[in-house]
Amino acid sequence: MIELRSVYKIYFPGSENEVRALDGINLRIDEGEFVAIVGKSGSGKSTCMNIIGCLDVPTSGEYFIDSTPVSNLSEDDLARLRNKTLGFIFQQYNLISKLSVEENVELPLLYGGIPPEERKIRITQALERVGLAERIHHYPNQLSGGQQQRVSIARALASRPHIMLADEPTGALDSKTSMEILQLLQELNKEGNTIVLITHDNYIATFAQRIIRIQDGKIISDQKNEPKQETNQEAMADGH
Amino acid sequence: MGIKQYFSLALKSLRTSKMRSFLTMLGIIIGVAAVIVLVSLIGGMSSEITAQFEGMGTNLITVNLMGRGNSNRTVSVDDMESLVTEHPELFSAMSPTVSIGSTTIKYGADTTTSSCQGVNEYYGEIRNYQVAQGRFLSYNDVNGRKKVCLIGSYQWQELFSGGDAIGETVKINGEPFLVIGILEEKDDSSEGSSDDIVMLPYTTARSLGSYARVSSYCFSAQDGTLVDQCITQLERKLYQAYNSTDAYRVTSQAEMLEQMNELTGTMSLVLVGVAGISLLVGGIGIMNIMLVSVTERIREIGIRKSLGARKRDIMGQFLIESATTSACGGVIGILSGIALAYGCGALFHMSIAPSASAILLAFSVSVLIGILFGYLPANKAAKLIPIEALRQQ
Ligand SMILES: Nc1ncnc2c1ncn2[C@@H]1O[C@H](COP(=O)(O)OP(=O)(O)OP(=O)(O)O)[C@@H](O)[C@H]1O
Ligand SMILES: [Mg+2]
Secondary structure, X not given: OEEEEXXXXXXXXXXXXXXXXXXXXXXXXXXXOEEEEEOOOOOOHHHXXXXXOOOOOOOEEEEEEOOEEHHHOOHHHHHHHHHHOEEEEOOOOXXXXXXXXXXXXXXXXXXXXXXXXXXXXXXXXXXXXXOOHHHOOOOHHHOOHHHHXXXXXXXXXXXXXXXXXXXXXXXXXXXXXXXXXXXXXXXXXXXXXXXXXXXXXXXXXXXXXXXXXXXXXXXXXXXXXXXXXXXXXXXXXXXX | OOHHHHXXXXXXXXXXXXXXXXXXXXXXXXXXXXXXXXXXXXXXXXXXXXXXXXXXXXXXXXXXXXXXXXXXXXXXXXXXXXXXXXXXXXXXXXXXXXXXXXXXXXXXOEEEEEEEEEEOOOHHHHOOOOEEEEOOOOHHHHHOOOOEEEEOHHHHHHHHOOOOOOOOEEEEOOEEEEEEEEEXXXXXXXXXXXXXXXXXXXXXXXXXXXXXXXXXXXXXXXXXXXXXXXXXXXXXXXXXXXXXXXXXXXXXHHHHHHHHHHHHHHHHHHXXXXXXXHHHHHHHHHHHHHHHHHHHHHHHHHHHHHOOOOHHXXXXXXXXXXXXXXXXXXXXXXXXXXXXXXXXXXXXXXXXXXXXXXXXXXXXXXXXXXXXXXXXXXXXXXXXXXXXXXXXX
């Protein structure tokens, strides 16, 4: 469970070019939800996700993850949280280019202290899950954008987190590949994972069960949604 | 995460960034190798000089007489001899020296020109001359003003072509002398070397030329540690005789050795300075590479942190990475430094004395620099909150 209570993120506070990236956010996301956060560019979506993911700290306000106040956690506790509880999927994939697919997926397992045999099993499972098992010894620059994003999903899956945070995961992908990624997220959600999907694209947001609209750092609407199900290619092309 | 994982991460990183690793190592290799080469050469040079001086005897004290000074008195051979008999605990022997510049030495039809040394029976022992054939001068030869001589290996080759010489008669400035011994080769038997020498009793030598007089004395101290006391005694005696310090000069081999050592010491300092600078330059090279590479890798650090790396995981990886690189560079530096030093030694016919402490110092300094400059920037990056590291391009 994720809970934000009047969270502010203010850049250059007090100065004339003050930026209120988050302007008093109150938000509660329950276990197993699939939430889309939608908004225009610069509305504060990424900032919000980075705070949820413990990658950034709010200027003020409280943030609870599974009822624990995050501001009370030590550096090591935060690292453990990022390792075990949170999985990130970034728009720019954030793979380490000099490491192979296998080594990239292995990283969170290494930091999680998983023994070698178990690591092997989990790497294979995660890569099979995203359909890239045969690319295990490739390097990121030998893969297409969609494949790289799938590797980054496999990396997020490998440590079996129960909250997945995806910031514009389809931002750099064509619509067909985008649909595959979204389907994968839906599947993961069905297995009980909490999913937070950040997007500027209303169509993509319709894949979620709940759509939160954000503008100038404020939540302007928060609605339930009947998640769009897998469609064929033609429908997708129309949808855009 | 265990040490094994840190190592595997670090090695992976080294393997995948060969250029950076190589450049880092290069700085260390140059620094370490330069120090080793320079220190080895200096070490070899000074030990060679020391050995040469020691070969001449560190117990040796020489008194050179320059003139008569203010007093019209002069010091006699007997005065000097009495010094030895009065202080047997200090002096072991003395010999006066009468030097006669270019004399002609003739045997049959062959002639050589050489300087003659008029000495007594102790001279050989004081100056470490060994007799190859025959015998050295005796008390009787000196006391009885015998016309006998010893010849160096140069004369032996020139006049006798290395054949029988003992018992033959040579003419020195026209006077007949009996050859009683041949000196062992000290140098290479060439003209002007220390093998180009003729020795005769100083008593006989004095009558050989009109200017022939005792121009110097050599003494040997009982022990190298007594040299200073011997000099004090000598100077007191000489001052009594001349009433001036201008008329004589007392020098000891030890003193000269000291001067030589001082000279090589200064030289060493200069060269060690040069070596230090190359170490510094190497260090700055390492520093630059490390700084650049960490900046380049801040984003990577951000990614690793987003995946759950703790600060100590990042630090462990970077520390082991820079330690491994530096140590590899250090070892290569030591090996190539030693090889280069021996190469230089062979090329310039110099002896080489690599010093373990210099090697250790150069190694630890450069490895420390490597580790430090691998550690500090990584430490800085690891402290960032992940998003700040991730935002770096
Ligand atoms: N490090 C920063 N320093 C100053 N201002 C920042 C910083 N990061 C973000 N901002 C500002 O905060 C606001 C929200 O940024 P954020 O990245 O959250 O937007 P976003 O909704 O993700 O936009 P996009 O869809 O373009 O990714 C923007 O106005 C941005 O300029
Ligand atoms: Mg964004």
